[in-house]
Amino acid sequence: MAETVYDAVVVGSGPGGGIATYALTKAGLKVALVEAGPRLRAGVDYGHHDMAWEVAEERISKGIGLPFDSVWRHAARNHFTGVGDRPNHGMLVALGGRSLCWAGHSLRFGPKDFESWPFPYSQVAPYYSRAEKFMGVYGFKDGLWNMPDGEFLKGVPYRPAEKALWRGVQKLKSGGAKMEFVAQRKAMLTEPHQSRRAQCHFCGMCSGCCVDAKYTSANTPLPMAQRTGNLTIITEAWVTRILMKDGRASGVEYAMPNGDRREVKCKALVLACNSIETPRLMLHSGVGNSSGQVGRNLTSHFGCWVYGFFPEYARRDNVNDDGTNYHHSLLTGLNWDKPNPKFQGTYQVQCGSGWPLGVLPIRDVKGWGKGFKKELREKNLGNAGMNMQGTLLQSSKKFMELDPSAKDRNGVPLPRIHLHYEDNDVAMADDMVETCERIIRAGGGQLHWSPGKMDPSKLIIDYNHWVGTVRMGKDRRTAPLDDWGRSYDVPNVFIGDASVFPAYPEKNPVLTNITMSWRMSEHLAELARKGELA
Amino acid sequence: MIHRRELIQIAAASALPAAPRHFGEGPLKFFTPAEDAVLDRLADIILPTDEQSPGAHEAKVSRYIDLVAAYSTAALQQRWREGIKDVEAAARSRFGAAYSTLTRQQQEELMGVMAAHEGKPENALERFFEMLKPAVVDGYRFSEIGTRQYMRWKGNGGALSYRI
Ligand SMILES: Cc1cc2nc3c(=O)[nH]c(=O)nc-3n(C[C@H](O)[C@H](O)[C@H](O)COP(=O)(O)OP(=O)(O)OC[C@H]3O[C@@H](n4cnc5c(N)ncnc54)[C@H](O)[C@@H]3O)c2cc1C
Ligand code: SF4
Numbered sequence: 001m002a003e004t005v006y007d008a009v010v011v012g013s014g015p016g017g018g019i020a021t022y023a024l025t026k027a028g029l030k031v032a033l034v035e036a037g038p039r040l041r042a043g044v045d046y047g048h049h050d051m052a053w054e055v056a057e058e059r060i061s062k063g064i065g066l067p068f069d070s071v072w073r074h075a076a077r078n079h080f081t082g083v084g085d086r087p088n089h090g091m092l093v094a095l096g097g098r099s100l101c102w103a104g105h106s107l108r109f110g111p112k113d114f115e116s117w118p119f120p121y122s123q124v125a126p127y128y129s130r131a132e133k134f135m136g137v138y139g140f141k142d143g144l145w146n147m148p149d150g151e152f153l154k155g156v157p158y159r160p161a162e163k164a165l166w167r168g169v170q171k172l173k174s175g176g177a178k179m180e181f182v183a184q185r186k187a188m189l190t191e192p193h194q195s196r197r198a199q200c201h202f203c204g205m206c207s208g209c210c211v212d213a214k215y216t217s218a219n220t221p222l223p224m225a226q227r228t229g230n231l232t233i234i235t236e237a238w239v240t241r242i243l244m245k246d247g248r249a250s251g252v253e254y255a256m257p258n259g260d261r262r263e264v265k266c267k268a269l270v271l272a273c274n275s276i277e278t279p280r281l282m283l284h285s286g287v288g289n290s291s292g293q294v295g296r297n298l299t300s301h302f303g304c305w306v307y308g309f310f311p312e313y314a315r316r317d318n319v320n321d322d323g324t325n326y327h328h329s330l331l332t333g334l335n336w337d338k339p340n341p342k343f344q345g346t347y348q349v350q351c352g353s354g355w356p357l358g359v360l361p362i363r364d365v366k367g368w369g370k371g372f373k374k375e376l377r378e379k380n381l382g383n384a385g386m387n388m389q390g391t392l393l394q395s396s397k398k399f400m401e402l403d404p405s406a407k408d409r410n411g412v413p414l415p416r417i418h419l420h421y422e423d424n425d426v427a428m429a430d431d432m433v434e435t436c437e438r439i440i441r442a443g444g445g446q447l448h449w450s451p452g453k454m455d456p457s458k459l460i461i462d463y464n465h466w467v468g469t470v471r472m473g474k475d476r477r478t479a480p481l482d483d484w485g486r487s488y489d490v491p492n493v494f495i496g497d498a499s500v501f502p503a504y505p506e507k508n509p510v511l512t513n514i515t516m517s518w519r520m521s522e523h524l525a526e527l528a529r530k531g532e533l534a
Numbered sequence: 535m536i537h538r539r540e541l542i543q544i545a546a547a548s549a550l551p552a553a554p555r556h557f558g559e560g561p562l563k564f565f566t567p568a569e570d571a572v573l574d575r576l577a578d579i580i581l582p583t584d585e586q587s588p589g590a591h592e593a594k595v596s597r598y599i600d601l602v603a604a605y606s607t608a609a610l611q612q613r614w615r616e617g618i619k620d621v622e623a624a625a626r627s628r629f630g631a632a633y634s635t636l637t638r639q640q641q642e643e644l645m646g647v648m649a650a651h652e653g654k655p656e657n658a659l660e661r662f663f664e665m666l667k668p669a670v671v672d673g674y675r676f677s678e679i680g681t682r683q684y685m686r687w688k689g690n691g692g693a694l695s696y697r698i
Contacts, residue, residue: 052676056557060601066676317686357687360675366652368580368645368667376671377586377684 014097018217168443
């Protein structure tokens with residue numbers, strides 16, 4: 001029997017791999033999707049609508065958290081080694097990757113953010129529109145120049161105490177401060193949608209949506225790709241090596257759960273394993289690194305929390321603070337118009353408030369007895385939390401490489417992540433904390449908790465937002481990929497995850513990852529049509 | 535048409551005992567009834583009944599802790615057991631009687647001793663308080679009383695009614 005040679009093999013089914021698979025199969029290419037993890041079913045393998053008191057025993061006995069059964073419990077731990085300031089790396093090895101557990105925040109990068117990319121925002125805008133319509137993103141039209149409005153479904157407002165933050169921002173703005181406070185934009189359905197996913201019912205379990213109201217690779221692009229008849233999905237197949245022939249990728253080798261090796265052959269290869277695993281695979285296979293930049297330029301978001309307490313909301317009688325997760329609002333627009341003299345780059349702050357089902361945002365209340373019980377209730381009713389998210393300065397001190405000795409069970413070196421907070425990062429964090437504190441006070445609140453003066457030991461890396469390790473660029477000496485996401489060195493290798501970002505603003509990665517992967521995939525399909533990949 | 539085999543399966547399924555509706559409705563898993571009684575009172579002193587809602591006793595918080603302890607490591611199980619013993623010992627040395635025979639006022643006085651250095655415990659009894667309190671708070675928020683009466687949770691659907 002002749003060996004099957006797929007038009008394209010896609011490795012990894014996270015947000016980037018999912019959309020690439022859809023775009024390529026829709027264009028008529030025969031595609032094999034190779035995914036290391038198993039298929040997890042929403043509402044069956046994760047995400048359950050149970051009341052905590054009814055399922056306490058079952059959950060506790062299985063080590064599953066309460067109140068929510070988050071899909072994040074399936075996460076792969078310790079799949080990396082680290083050097084420096086507590087680096088970390090999150091990975092969900094399952095069909096859909098971290099699109100199963102992401103919070104859905106979908107913010108366009110703006111014209112300023114694309115200034116250091118090889119193409120301007122205006123070229124990307126139509127792709128953004130297409131991605132938003134495809135995913136189903138709710139939001140309000142805010143008219144912000146550097147976080148442009150998209151194709152939104154009906155928006156979800158923020159909770160009561162977030163209004164106090166809004167008020168604080170208005171006050172500071174009237175004193176000349178440059179900032180904006182808007183409702184969040186999330187890839188969750190608030191209206192009927194072409195994907196026919198269920199509509200959101202505001203249960204707040206978004207880290208594993210049991211009804212698929214939240215967009216995932218597994219519930220939208222992959223079923224649609226399967227309907228084209230052009231897709232083969234291979235799950236529980238960990239790719240261990242890129243196979244090369246005559247300077248081109250001829251396929252991949254993968255390990256089955258029992259350790260056996262298989263191969264799958266292709267004309268074009270799309271890597272979408274995430275911004276740590278994709279460069280790892282390239283470095284291990286010795287593919288596509290003539291620039292020496294694979295694994296470099298690593299950046300992510302980092303930050304910490306500040307909590308405010310607003311007494312005016314503490315005695316609300318009737319609580320119904322459900323909604324989509326905790327964060328319903330966003331502080332943004334900081335340092336857009338002119339750079340901050342104290343640091344490069346900028347940050348945003350994801351804000352939330354109130355007391356969603358079974359969640360206790362405020363726990364650090366002292367004492368016991370009636371006074372404690374009352375205060376615990378009031379602090380939770382009147383809290384507003386500010387989760388700061390700044391962009392880590394890209395520098396030679398932050399990168400990933402192969403660990404010289406530690407290997408995974410397939411014998412592939414583990415990725416080793418280097419993270420060192422620098423003066424720029426600390427200065428930005430100081431500014432974040434100061435700004436949040438000012439907003440809370442201006443909004444009529446008290447500071448409930450703040451980290452105070454910054455030092456690196458207080459900073460938390462957002463280990464799910466790594467990007468930049470296989471960047472696009474106009475010059476093949478400084479970038480592994482061209483401005484479509486195609487390898488300069490190996491012309492039939494393409495990257496479909498957020499490794500490709502040449503620069504990183506303060507905004508969350510997934511919407512742009514999907515947009516870029518879709519754009520790259522159409523380019524790939526076009527090259528295939530012209531016979532350039534055969 | 536239902537086949538005989540399926541009918542048997544359906545009959546077998548419906549013969550299963552009904553799952554408990556709330557923790558604490560089944561038997562104790564780890565603590566003895568005497569230990570449970572101590573935990574139950576300690577929990578109720580941390581979160582007592584007030585005008586907002588019934589307290590930790592009605593919410594069966596000690597039975598949540600029983601589940602947590604039952605499925606935790608041997609080392610943690612021992613810490614729970616010893617913590618209860620420390621409370622008993624403190625009751626005897628301070629009031630010369632078993633904890634369960636003390637008046638509620640005496641039990642509250644003892645809680646004051648346990649919580650004397652909250653956040654910076656200085657002895658075994660104070661360390662037990664640090665372990666106990668978060669478990670009590672969790673048991674309460676996961677209970678039906680905690681959710682429906684204390685938090686006043688009324689089901690999903692409020693989100694769209696907020697006005698920006
Ligand atoms: C709790 C949580 C909340 C988040 N919230 C947001 C948010 O609100 N907004 C936002 O923009 N981002 C959010 N993120 C981040 C976002 O999920 C990630 O940035 C995104 O999923 C990365 O996409 P990816 O396709 O690059 O990688 P992944 O999602 O990691 O997917 C990679 C896939 O490839 C597979 N894979 C890896 N290596 C191999 C291999 N060698 N062989 C075969 N398969 C392989 C993995 O199993 C996985 O399925 C969140 C993340 C988490 C965990
Ligand atoms: S709030 Fe909406 S999106 Fe989130 S888990 Fe519930 S139904 Fe899904």
